[in-house]
Amino acid sequence: MLRKLSICLLATTSLAAPALADTYKVGISAEPYPPFYTPDASGNWSGWEIDFMQAVCERIEAECIVTPLAWEGIIPALNTGKIDMIIGSMSITPARAEQIAFSDKYYDTPTGLLIAKGTDFDATPEGISGAIVGAQSGAVQQAYANKHYAATASDIRIYQTLDEELQDLAAGRLDAVVGDSLAMEPFINSDIGQACCDYKGAVPADPEVLGYGVGVGMRQDDTALLEKVNAAIAEIRADGTYAEISKDYFSFDVYGE
Amino acid sequence: MPDFDTVTPLPPAAKGDFSAMFRALLLPHRIVMLAIALAGLSAMVLMMNWSWLPAYLPKLGEGLLMTLYMLVGSVVMGFLLALPLALAQVSGPAPLRWLALSFCTVIRGTPLLLQLWLFYFGLGSLFAQFPEIRGTWLWPYLRQPWPYGLIALTVSFAAYQGEVMRGAFAGVPNGELEAARAFGMSRFKVFHRVWFPRAVHRALPTLAGEIILQLKSTPLVATITVTDLYAVITRVRQATLLTYEPLLFLVAVYICLSAVLILALRWLENRVPTGH
């Protein structure tokens, strides 16, 4: 038995040792996050950001493996080498930039507030007074809610995924959800979303917490990769690939300004 | 019924020999190991980033209270629920026996995390479908996440403890019960004077292990937004983006909690006469 085991161990190490020249594991959150990325029933991920990821990987001549992870642990996973890049709608914030390196931004959408029908909360700290607010663990919106809503809201509940927040908003267990406006859009337009909730528009801006757009996350010592990715993003923007990818998903310019 | 998931019982209670324990620590190799451990610990304290700790202490205290509340609540309620479950299996009529048995099998055969999510999100989808539930007096409780966590933990504890109590009830020697009946005790009196105390006595040594296991299950409630100790640490991890420090702190707190629980339960156990 021990001999068999050691053979197994040898086999795995020898298989893994000569790592292919340019294979990158790209981390995303292990949850449906439409329209950016969603798994289908056969386990394949698709969406705008997956298309974007393919375009970047083609430009840097690398093979990318989509690696779903728990969002709340994605930065430790990058820094401990379990993944090599994050292309998962991660906003560029000063706090995160202390831990990891970011590429230039590749899209930018506002953070918005969704409230239950029949309530009259709004996105200001005063307007949220007394509400039970949901935010996603590890998302910029959690930091935003903690900074601006903690004093007035009756409770801030932290969910592992955006879907579970929206589900609880529809169930009436939450009064409001603070989340990415675009990621919440499919829900807002669904029958359930129309029946239960009202979209109150963007929250008051605070780029210090909400970030300066979404960028590719990398380890800070991967400077060569950072340069290649930045060049790739610029190229994709310039040669029309960006617009080509986006037109299947959005009716407006997702790059923002 | 298969006896899966019984715990390796804790080593038998040490009877008040703290001085012996202390002397055992003074063996030369242990002194060296302790010194290494202390050096490691002080290196951790000095080299790692603990600046977040003071700001989060009140929140950590609240989280700890929630953890203890979940633990105590589910152990007490679970134990009370375990009694009828065990009795039904030992001496109930066939349909009741069958029901209690399948309840225990289903709960013990599926992961607690799955039960918790089914209970919380499954019911949540019902609330979305039937908004009239929101008009009932239960609604203020149904809106909170903790009742779901408490009930799921209670049911789980009851299923495991029910199995232990079933064995304990079945293990009380028949002669003792016959003697009680011979004294002309009523069925109820036999139960509450002889059968029940003897069964609890037999189950007591495994209770400590079960309670520690229950403590170890409590962090699962964080996934349904209950703010227990684990959830607070998760928030710290998000806010500070530190990988190791909050987790190591959490490990230290749980070790202390387990140690306090074990000591308290041993003290309790030693106060119960063994009768042997």
Place this chain on the structure above:
Amino acid sequence: MLESIDFSLLALDAPGWGGALLRGFLRSVELAAGGYALGIVIGVFGACAKLYGGRVARDLAEVYTMLIRAVPELVLMLLFYYVGTDLMNRLMQGMGYDGFDVDGLLAGILVIGLVQGGYATEVIRGAIQAVPRGQIEAAQAFGMTPGKVLRRVTLPAMTPHALPGMANLWMIATKDTALLAVIGFSELTLVTRQAAAATRSYFLFFIAAGLLYLALTLVSNVILRLYERRARRGMVPVQ
């Protein structure tokens, strides 16, 4: 209420999620089996350290089992996931294997195995102690080396004593894999959660997954009973 449930969501081919659920189930079984096997290996070493090891080895094994028994599995798994794979990466890089890739399955097995090892140590230690000393002494008297005594006599003789406890551990291993969902491993519970979120049929998918876990438990139970009866053949039934 029943008619509002759309069972076609469980179809095996996409867009049904049945196939995804089964693949997740297989992944869970793989993780549990791998972690269980690793746990046994750790358990044998741990038990030997506790019974035959020097003072330092004995105390280290004691600290390890204490840690496993006192700290919640969820926390241990997070810790092992980051510390364990981080250390392994650095070790492999130090040995010259550049970019050793701790993939999901291996990391999951490592995490489950390290937790299982703590409990397995206790079970195996107890079982070895139940082997009559005379049998081991007889083997030593034949001039067998300590390794040979362990392999030829102690391990086979302790197996029947260890089986009930090891059966428990297998049940715990299958259920502990669900905790990996919180870290983001793609196994049955996480796939279920994704399916439920994507279709908003929470009851349907969580109950389907529960049935899969239950089936695994019950089938394992039957197999383990049969195996136990085989291993115990020739032994006096325990009263």
